[in-house]
Amino acid sequence: MTGRIALNAFVALAAAFLVLPILAIVPAAFSAQSFIRLPPDAWSVRWWSTFFADASWRVTLLVSLEVAALTTLISVVAGTAAALGLARSGARARALSTALFLGPVVTPAIVLAVALYSMARATGLVGTTTALVIAHTTLALPFVVLNVGVSLDGVDRRLLLAAAGLGAGDWRIFRTITLPLIAPGVVGGAVFAFVTSFDEVVLSIFLAGPTVKTLPVRIWEEIRLAYTPVVAVGATVMLLLALGAASASRLLNRK
Amino acid sequence: MSTVHFAGISKWFGSVHALHPIDLEIPQGEFLTLLGPSGSGKTTLLNICAGYLAPSAGRVVVGGRDITALPPRHRNMGMVFQNYALFPHMTVAENVAYGLTVRNLARDEVARRVADVLRMTQLEGYGERAIRELSGGQQQRVALARAMVIQPDILLMDEPLGALDRQLRKEVQFEIRSLHKARPRTTIYVTHDQEEALVMSDRIAVMRAGRIVQLGSGADIYEQPADTFVARFLGESNLLEGTVRSLADGQATLDVAEFPRPLEGRAANGLRAGAKASALLRPESVRAQAGGLQARVCERVYLGELIAVRLVLDSGHELWSRRHAVEWSGRDMVEIGWDASAVSILPDASVQS
Numbered sequence: 001m002t003g004r005i006a007l008n009a010f011v012a013l014a015a016a017f018l019v020l021p022i023l024a025i026v027p028a029a030f031s032a033q034s035f036i037r038l039p040p041d042a043w044s045v046r047w048w049s050t051f052f053a054d055a056s057w058r059v060t061l062l063v064s065l066e067v068a069a070l071t072t073l074i075s076v077v078a079g080t081a082a083a084l085g086l087a088r089s090g091a092r093a094r095a096l097s098t099a100l101f102l103g104p105v106v107t108p109a110i111v112l113a114v115a116l117y118s119m120a121r122a123t124g125l126v127g128t129t130t131a132l133v134i135a136h137t138t139l140a141l142p143f144v145v146l147n148v149g150v151s152l153d154g155v156d157r158r159l160l161l162a163a164a165g166l167g168a169g170d171w172r173i174f175r176t177i178t179l180p181l182i183a184p185g186v187v188g189g190a191v192f193a194f195v196t197s198f199d200e201v202v203l204s205i206f207l208a209g210p211t212v213k214t215l216p217v218r219i220w221e222e223i224r225l226a227y228t229p230v231v232a233v234g235a236t237v238m239l240l241l242a243l244g245a246a247s248a249s250r251l252l253n254r255k
Numbered sequence: 256m257s258t259v260h261f262a263g264i265s266k267w268f269g270s271v272h273a274l275h276p277i278d279l280e281i282p283q284g285e286f287l288t289l290l291g292p293s294g295s296g297k298t299t300l301l302n303i304c305a306g307y308l309a310p311s312a313g314r315v316v317v318g319g320r321d322i323t324a325l326p327p328r329h330r331n332m333g334m335v336f337q338n339y340a341l342f343p344h345m346t347v348a349e350n351v352a353y354g355l356t357v358r359n360l361a362r363d364e365v366a367r368r369v370a371d372v373l374r375m376t377q378l379e380g381y382g383e384r385a386i387r388e389l390s391g392g393q394q395q396r397v398a399l400a401r402a403m404v405i406q407p408d409i410l411l412m413d414e415p416l417g418a419l420d421r422q423l424r425k426e427v428q429f430e431i432r433s434l435h436k437a438r439p440r441t442t443i444y445v446t447h448d449q450e451e452a453l454v455m456s457d458r459i460a461v462m463r464a465g466r467i468v469q470l471g472s473g474a475d476i477y478e479q480p481a482d483t484f485v486a487r488f489l490g491e492s493n494l495l496e497g498t499v500r501s502l503a504d505g506q507a508t509l510d511v512a513e514f515p516r517p518l519e520g521r522a523a524n525g526l527r528a529g530a531k532a533s534a535l536l537r538p539e540s541v542r543a544q545a546g547g548l549q550a551r552v553c554e555r556v557y558l559g560e561l562i563a564v565r566l567v568l569d570s571g572h573e574l575w576s577r578r579h580a581v582e583w584s585g586r587d588m589v590e591i592g593w594d595a596s597a598v599s600i601l602p603d604a605s606v607q608s
Binding site for chain 2: 156162164165176177
């Protein structure tokens with residue numbers, strides 16, 4: 001019994017350790033002062049007004065959303081196709097390709113950043129949405145491949161045979177049998193892809209330009225100039241969007 | 256017309272020879288069962304027929320047309336899978352309608368045919384149910400309905416009753432049989448269950464290690480098995496091993512070591528004088544007979560209307576008898592006998608193949 005209480009207490013402590021610093025940023029965003037202090041001496045939403053009134057913040061939020069949306073779209077389509085291909089290939093090809101797909105995830109971000117930066121310079125893409133989308137896709141794609149791959153493993157191959165026997169062609173089988181059955185994996189992969197892109201900062205710092213920069217990059221730049229609560233607002237906005245994406249996937253996959 | 260002709264079909268999986276060249280013709284409307292233990296190649300042959308597997312050699316000819324290279328979706332065959340392979344994300348009606356929707360039939364035509372087939376398989380009112388809400392027996396019916404609704408030229412069934420309990424299995428056997436009698440459609444049925452094979456089939460092909468060992472009606476195979484493997488697989492059997500003493504006019508005489516007298520019986524094909532063989536004596540032919548061989552009743556197994564009795568002869572040989580209960584009541588020492596016509600002399604399966 002005591003062991004159980006001790007265990008629960010430990011779990012609660014660990015959870016607090018993980019979550020509290022994140023939640024602490026929320027009250028900071030509602031401070032009336034011009035510096036971050038916890039808890040704030042006075043409350044207000046003035047920094048929210050600042051955030052949304054300032055075009056430089058608004059634009060970065062839109063850039064972030066645009067890059068994340070494009071990254072998600074490309075990753076989901078390409079990643080699902082890749083997972084389907086992997087599921088059909090032999091064990092050796094599958095192991096090799098899976099290792100390749102996971103490469104960008106295990107490579108240190110800074111190495112990837114330097115590599116992508118030199119490629120972007122050579123092609124004149126530094127500071128463009130295209131560069132950010134390509135960079136984020138290299139990171140987001142593996143999550144889709146993995147998620148969809150796990151879902152595909154759970155699909156009984158005989159269902160596909162049954163559909164073929166009933167007269168369905170490959171595309172119809174994919175549309176009516178495979179896709180509905182792997183939908184949870186696709187949605188999960190999409191959320192991972194979106195959050196990965198939205199939250200990415202290392203590659204983005206290298207590839208962002210004066211006009212095209214994402215919200216995390218803007219926060220990073222801001223914090224080096226002034227540690228004002230507007231930074232906390234930016235972080236809270238990101239937190240809300242991440243939570244929204246996660247809840248959306250839960251809702252979509254419930255049924 | 257949907258005759259099926261397997262012409263020299265063989266199949267290798269790597270270095271494993273799963274099917275030795277098989278030649279088999281199935282006439283239009285026949286219910287043929289591929290009967291054999293697991294690994295005998297029966298499901299492989301079925302999958303080759305459906306187009307899910309390509310044969311290593313040979314041709315599949317349906318109604319005179321070579322369909323060996325035709326993809327499954329163009330074969331118009333209805334397949335019932337072992338664990339049904341129902342689409343879990345669709346309702347009963349959507350599952351059944353799948354093959355019709357694929358054929359781009361009009362919506363009301365689809366609805367009418369789905370309703371028809373649900374009535375025929377006693378699933379009326381279940382159309383909107385989810386698959387996971389159904390019992391095993393109901394799922395089996397949905398699988399059958401989904402395969403039949405497309406009016407397939409050939410119906411293929413792979414151990415469709417394996418997952419059902421015994422009572423239900425019996426009921427469904429008779430349902431499948433009456434559906435077949437009402438509208439005969441060329442059917443290939445795969446099972447390892449001899450009773451299923453006997454109840455439903457016009458003909459049975461007994462398979463072993465990638466070959467068809469015997470092909471014939473249930474009665475043919477039960478009464479005149481080709482060898483000891485078939486005898487063991489279909490029905491209960493007493494097999495006495497011995498050596499062929501003589502062969503003449505389709506009759507053989509077998510010497511069985513220590514047995515009180517030589518055994519005479521119908522000679523199966525493939526016997527040679529002097530070679531090892533076995534005498535088959537079905538338990539139902541072993542009866543009490545005054546003046547017959549002396550035997551002791553060692554075990555009685557109550558089977559309801561019948562009783563199975565283990566008899567041990569003075570020579571030490573064991574025979575099972577399966578007769579009406581009254582015949583063996585009371586006594587422990589009995590005299591037994593059988594009609595000479597009830598004995599078959601069979602080659603040993605291991606020697607033959």
